[in-house]
Amino acid sequence: MIAVVATIRVQEGKEAEFEAVMKDLAEKVRANEPGTTHYQLCKSKQGPTYVVLENYTDQDAFAHHTKTSYFKEASPKMGACMAGGPKIEFYEVIG
């Protein structure tokens, strides 16, 4: 299984818009992706930074996630709220 930690800084004042886009995306991911076993939107306690904690059964499941119509639709809406590019880190789940 793999884990992805996506860290996203959002522009001041864009938090509510960003959260709405991401909550809608998270619902669609959970409804449509059996290979995505964990997909959790988390807000930092220290400012307008979010992480999405994600688990996929394998690399193919992650690739599928990024190619879905709803992910492609959400991406520019996320981008409009961000302060800089996201940081995407990949891990192997080992325990």
Place this chain on the structure above:
Amino acid sequence: MIAVVATIRVQEGKEAEFEAVMKDLAEKVRANEPGTTHYQLCKSKQGPTYVVLENYTDQDAFAHHTKTSYFKEASPKMGACMAGGPKIEFYEVIG
């Protein structure tokens, strides 16, 4: 619910020792902490760095986790493998 992302850099050559300590700890956490709903050891694909992805029902459950006898026992063993201090980030799970 809260999320904790603990990022830990390990000394070169200490990976196996660190993983053994952490896998033992993770087993004990899962067996003994109903308030710890997710506790996952992940290894970076880019070098000797690990993250532990953690969910707790609330701040009290996290406090309880850090006070258990097995956590206190594992802590110096983890420390002996680390390259510098851990980075511990706290989040609110919102979606």
